[in-house]
Amino acid sequence: MNHHINGVALPNEDGFFGEYGGQFIPPHLKQAMDEINTAYEEIRKTPAFQNELADLFTHYVGRPSPLFYAKRLSDQLGGAQIYLKREDLNHTGAHKINHCLGEALLAKYMGKTKVIAETGAGQHGVALATACALVGIPCEIHMGQVDIEKEHPNVVKMKILGAKLVAVTQGTATLKDAVDSAFEEYLKDPENYIYAIGSVVGPHPFPKMVRDFQSIIGNEIKVQAQDRFGAQPDYVVACVGGGSNAIGAFTAFLNDDAVKLVGVEPAGHGLNTDMHSATLTLGKPSQIHGMACYVLENEQGEPLPVHSIASGLDYPGVGPQHSFLKDIGRVEYSTATDQECLDAFITLSRVEGIVPALESSHAVAWAIREAPKMDKDIKIVVNLSGRGDKDADYVAGKLGLN
Template sequence: MTYLNSHPDAKGFFGPYGGADLPPVLVDQFAAIEKAYLTLSRSADFINELRYIRKHFQGRPTPVSFLGNLSADCGGAQIYAKREDLNHTGAHKLNHCMAEALLAKHMGKTKVMAETGAGQHGVALATAAAYFGLECEIHMGEIDIAKEAPNVTRMKLLGAEVVPVGFGGRSLKEAVDSCFQSYVAQAEHALFAIGSVVGPHPFPMMVRDFQHVVGIEAREQFLDMTGRLPDMVAACVGGGSNAMGMFAGFIDDDGVALYGVEPLGTSSDMGDHAATITFGEDGDIHGFKTMVLKDKDGNPAPVHTVASGLDYPGVGPEHAYLHRTGRANYVAADDREALDAFYRLSRREGIIPALESAHAVAFALREAPKNPGKTILLNLSGRGDKDIDYVTETYGFDAGD
């Protein structure tokens, strides 16, 4: 039996991580979502409709690009990128948002709602809602609204209601809290389309499966380009959806080393980073068991990273499990490395990456010189249109020189 067919178990656990700790009012709703997903994911009509959408609306498959200039600069491993920045709306998020909205439609829901950090998930879900004629409600922290203004404009143009979240850290964790509170009163007619491989079961499994297309394509494309599998596969990790989508394509290939790149922020001190696996411990957050960054009182700790989409004190339960079993390696890149990678990829390859994706680029730049003769395939999970105003206004045009 393959890994994906055996994980998670019937209760949604990856080893000790995962599950669903729900308020009683939501137990039946999540059971209905799981039943609908397990039925529809085996339906030829559902699969064919999703394939049509991916090809004719999203523009899949996205290509794999050889980053020849960066590879030459590093003088070691050859660096390749899976170009999810070329997926419609500019990131991998649409892969699961179109599928979640299609699931909502089949369940008879009239609304989709979600949290967003950098705004990519919000834009993707607003796009899916427009496509299927559904209402859309997006919760976003006030800090991220100011930082990611272009994506806020896009969401509103697409017809979504954007709900500012002004309590606590006013970022991604609080956006999740706010959306859950709003969802409880609307669960009969709405689907909470969770934006990563986090949350109560079945969402970590569902989002991974919907993102698996990234890994399937990348594996086939890399083999076609090079005649072999990559030595190393890397992706940034906040909640971890783009990484799990990529990892899923290679997880049964023992010779491929998997690397999740967490945000180290500005230092290893509490509140200065969001590197959950690097510094966290086992705990509970948002209705599931995983690894969590905790403060001195055992509550989710404040977090920081230059990349709003990685600004979360937990991580997907499957990532916690892959860390525990040793199948995937988890490292970190700080804000300075991510910003340097942002500028270098822009100037040397003509590709402006999302700040989230720049963490994976930073890993490749760091590791390539140490691994001559090897290949690194990174998931370029999104484009940087949303970040260019913030980066240039904060750091200027010469920061990468």
């Protein structure tokens, strides 16, 4: 796997992408993280691990996920041609299963007795509960009370799959608080527990590890684009919260400057309000959850309460590798508002018969906004990171479709 850019290793041995990443954690937790890193580096190179993961990707997840030409949408917009990388068709309905299988297998190979995680929209929770059921290891998911009420179908699925669900009521009772709560539980016994982070965030080695498991997305796009239209895409676009689906889509193209990479953050009610989660757009370098990255914070240096219509994107931090890619200008980070996201959700549903997750709808919104300004021979690949079943009732309520 090529994890260098301009000859620089990403991350370096200490888990830094430029000045971002690292391990800003207490010494006993550092020891546990270093053990995970060592085990991961040993295990991931073994044929047994690689073969088991590859087999599950094919026969369990259903990979490769298709690259679909959204012809009606492209024609309607009258500009660039839009293709959708259909991660929504994976087992469990999103890209999250890619790294959850990797993390659950790692836990099994390391002999851990419990997997602990946080979840926002519930996609990571469902995927991890699924992977843990598959490998036979107990799973505990921490989820904010606000998200539990908003994402009921995913909550029920996690329980059906046998996961223990912990409702988090502190703070804003959303994703950041779920992370804090899950970390507390993990610290009770880092020896026997493993914390399976749900994105390319947190202390080293998680930003690297989750990226490695997710990079299958971009690797597939590379082959499929060549197959479908005999060239590489002009643009690869993905939504960014913590940033796992985006880094998964981008990694294969980082050293191919002809391919423009665009990450789309939630502008919520607008960048001029305090109701958004546009971390890379309006945040500044700081620390959160054991890593250095861009953070949205107040004057006191505390993370701001953030907002997005998509539960999986309302996070005041962002993956350290994204922070680095912003600084070196390799990825353009743009935004889409809640309203643009809702419009994209309905448009894709009605024009292509594909109901996207609200998270992924941010990337679709960018394509809908920008494609008409481009020539017809330009190819945009949108990473459709998840499907919208979990959001259908919520959107129906918002639009009066109930």
